[in-house]
Amino acid sequence: MSEISNKVSFGEALKRFQDSKVLLVGAGGIGCELLKNLLMSNVKEICIIDLDTIDLSNLNRQFLFRKHHVKQSKAIVAMKTAQSFNPNVKIEAIQANIKEPQFNVRWFRQFGIVFNALDNLDARRHVNKLCLLAEVPLVESGTTGFLGQVQVIVHGKTECYDCNPKEQPKVYPVCTIRSTPSQTIHCIVWAKSYFFPQLFGDDEGNDDRIQNVAQNEAQKKEVEELARETRELAELRKSLVTDSNAFDKIFEKIYFKDIARLRAVPDMWTYRTPPTVLDINELGQKASHLSSPWLDEQKVWTLEENFSVLKSSIQRLSKRLKHSGSEGLSFDKDDKDTMDFVAASANLRAYSFGIEQNSEFDIKQMAGNIIPAIATTNAVIAGLCVTEALKVYQHNSDELKNVFMAKRADRVFHGEKICGPNPYCPTCAFKHLKLPVDQNRMLLKDLVKCFLQDFLHYSEEVSVLKEDLIYDVDFDDNSNSTLADLGISGEKNTILTILGEERSDNEETMDSQSLTRIPLLLEIITMEHTDPSCTPFRLPSEAIVIPLKPEPLQSASDTEKEMVDTMEVEDVSEVMPSEKEIIDIEVIEGEDVPKPSTVEPRASSLKRKPSIGDKTDTKKKPKN
Numbered sequence: 001m002s003e004i005s006n007k008v009s010f011g012e013a014l015k016r017f018q019d020s021k022v023l024l025v026g027a028g029g030i031g032c033e034l035l036k037n038l039l040m041s042n043v044k045e046i047c048i049i050d051l052d053t054i055d056l057s058n059l060n061r062q063f064l065f066r067k068h069h070v071k072q073s074k075a076i077v078a079m080k081t082a083q084s085f086n087p088n089v090k091i092e093a094i095q096a097n098i099k100e101p102q103f104n105v106r107w108f109r110q111f112g113i114v115f116n117a118l119d120n121l122d123a124r125r126h127v128n129k130l131c132l133l134a135e136v137p138l139v140e141s142g143t144t145g146f147l148g149q150v151q152v153i154v155h156g157k158t159e160c161y162d163c164n165p166k167e168q169p170k171v172y173p174v175c176t177i178r179s180t181p182s183q184t185i186h187c188i189v190w191a192k193s194y195f196f197p198q199l200f201g202d203d204e205g206n207d208d209r210i211q212n213v214a215q216n217e218a219q220k221k222e223v224e225e226l227a228r229e230t231r232e233l234a235e236l237r238k239s240l241v242t243d244s245n246a247f248d249k250i251f252e253k254i255y256f257k258d259i260a261r262l263r264a265v266p267d268m269w270t271y272r273t274p275p276t277v278l279d280i281n282e283l284g285q286k287a288s289h290l291s292s293p294w295l296d297e298q299k300v301w302t303l304e305e306n307f308s309v310l311k312s313s314i315q316r317l318s319k320r321l322k323h324s325g326s327e328g329l330s331f332d333k334d335d336k337d338t339m340d341f342v343a344a345s346a347n348l349r350a351y352s353f354g355i356e357q358n359s360e361f362d363i364k365q366m367a368g369n370i371i372p373a374i375a376t377t378n379a380v381i382a383g384l385c386v387t388e389a390l391k392v393y394q395h396n397s398d399e400l401k402n403v404f405m406a407k408r409a410d411r412v413f414h415g416e417k418i419c420g421p422n423p424y425c426p427t428c429a430f431k432h433l434k435l436p437v438d439q440n441r442m443l444l445k446d447l448v449k450c451f452l453q454d455f456l457h458y459s460e461e462v463s464v465l466k467e468d469l470i471y472d473v474d475f476d477d478n479s480n481s482t483l484a485d486l487g488i489s490g491e492k493n494t495i496l497t498i499l500g501e502e503r504s505d506n507e508e509t510m511d512s513q514s515l516t517r518i519p520l521l522l523e524i525i526t527m528e529h530t531d532p533s534c535t536p537f538r539l540p541s542e543a544i545v546i547p548l549k550p551e552p553l554q555s556a557s558d559t560e561k562e563m564v565d566t567m568e569v570e571d572v573s574e575v576m577p578s579e580k581e582i583i584d585i586e587v588i589e590g591e592d593v594p595k596p597s598t599v600e601p602r603a604s605s606l607k608r609k610p611s612i613g614d615k616t617d618t619k620k621k622p623k624n
């Protein structure tokens with residue numbers, strides 16, 4: 001990675017940075033800080049994109065926004081407020097999702113550098129991919145509470161965002177959630193991901209998944225029971241908008257009938273305390289003196305207070321359900337009605353199973369996977385993003401670092417020397433070529449025969465994919481179509497994926513496994529000055545070799561990884577009846593957030609590394 005000879009001075013790098021056009025994706029916590037830094041650095045042109053509008057809860061740290069901006073576009077307000085810091089900088093604001101198709105490779109190419117200030121894995125991976133294709137450097141960043149991370153990604157030189165597999169969101173076994181909760185989080189997951197969607201969601205039950213996973217007779221029976229309970233709830237859901245007694249029926253079913261059935265399951269309670277049924281009449285009477293359902297969210301409510309809040313939230317949500325159409329309602333931690341429902345129903349369930357109850361405030365943290373976002377962490381990380389960007393402009397790859405920040409007495413920052421790309425990475429282990437074509441004259445079979453097979457020496461087993469497969473040895477229906485007919489064009493910078501094997505001239509030594517090539521991304525560009533008498537494409541003047549896919553080696557670190565995996569499985573085995581019984585309920589507990597000490601330098605390309613600041617992993621919330 002050494003580029004000593006190309007290195008430029010800091011002054012020159014700063015000038016180049018200032019002269020470039022910069023893309024900032026995300027105008028949230030880090031985005032606001034970064035926008036300010038870019039303006040203060042005198043960057044000539046900035047494009048900022050964010051899909052969202054300003055929420056009241058953003059104001060404590062997203063300092064470009066004020067109360068009167070709530071519900072307005074984040075990107076546009078950020079642009080307007082920040083412009084006053086430096087009127088000489090040209091800022092373009094776009095309110096959109098970065099994943100929309102107009103933000104394609106060609107669009108990305110207009111930028112000198114891209115900064116990610118996002119909060120989810122999906123968008124991060126998307127921008128990573130486009131920056132790799134466009135060959136634009138990306139500065140990736142994230143924060144979670146006191147933890148922060150900056151990673152620079154340069155195509156072909158550094159590892160990319162996908163070079164290290166990211167930790168998967170935690171899942172809970174369906175039986176724990178539905179039948180044997182033992183922790184507060186189990187009751188919250190049940191309330192948020194089962195009870196709420198069944199009553200108010202889009203009516204898509206999970207019966208199928210439940211039925212498919214049963215392995216033995218006892219499980220089958222339990223699964224059938226759970227499916228029946230779900231169907232009964234679906235019936236009750238219909239009565240929500242018409243029947244004034246709907247609440248009583250729902251309560252009776254969930255906290256009396258279903259619990260009584262569970263208590264009666266043989267062998268289930270040999271080593272556990274059986275759950276307690278709740279009496280609606282008794283609770284109703286006790287709750288009758290409670291005048292208002294608006295209770296202190298910081299205090300742990302009594303049983304009758306939970307009952308009263310549940311009743312009132314079901315009434316509020318039923319009214320909203322009437323007008324919601326087929327999509328139903330969805331849970332949002334900042335929506336008082338849905339939050340009341342989840343807090344009260346989870347607490348009642350917790351009581352029933354002898355689990356500690358919590359304040360609505362605490363349940364909100366757990367239901368939203370919330371770690372308080374800290375303005376200072378965002379500010380520091382945004383500053384480091386610019387420092388690392390300047391190193392990119394200095395061509396100082398020897399000094400580029402993956403920087404980690406943590407609240408530690410001995411060392412707040414930890415710099416990790418950047419690794420090269422992982423040769424097995426599903427995203428960046430590819431070869432990228434541009435092919436100038438006349439799309440109106442070039443046929444798909446010309447591409448396959450003349451370019452892929454004759455010029456690049458692919459074997460007959462070559463496949464061409466646009467989004468879907470458009471050619472392979474058993475599917476040649478499109479062979480005589482022009483590229484334009486297939487929607488492939490230079491104007492759109494269509495990128496085709498080519499998968500295949502190297503042709504071997506010596507058939508005897510051919511070992512198709514070892515000759516598989518890495519994916520080729522073929523970018524179609526427009527051929528200028530096309531002469532109808534000439535070939536409809538232009539071959540590069542020199543020979544090109546598409547490297548072979550390396551065979552993964554069983555290294556020490558692989559063995560290490562396998563051991564870690566096994567240990568993890570063993571660790572959770574007592575709560576996991578079988579791997580297949582896991583239902584995809586994506587909830588992470590706060591304590592699962594990566595600790596800086598676990599964020600190790602990548603010793604091998606196969607070691608996993610956690611990602612900081614993903615809503616799929618953790619979600620942030622302002623400090624209250």
Ligand SMILES: Nc1ncnc2c1ncn2[C@@H]1O[C@H](COP(=O)(O)OP(=O)(O)OP(=O)(O)O)[C@@H](O)[C@H]1O
Pocket residue numbers: 025026027028029030031049050051052057058074096097098099117118119120123373619620621622
């Ligand atoms: N696909 C996307 N396209 C454009 N912007 C996105 C996309 N995904 C996320 N964002 C934006 O990235 C920003 C991330 O900021 P941040 O992490 O501070 O989250 P937030 O939503 O502002 O706050 P919180 O989640 O703590 O309530 C958000 O403003 C969000 O709208």
Ligand SMILES: [Zn+2]
Pocket residue numbers: 159160161162163164421422425426427428429
């Ligand atoms: Zn990669």
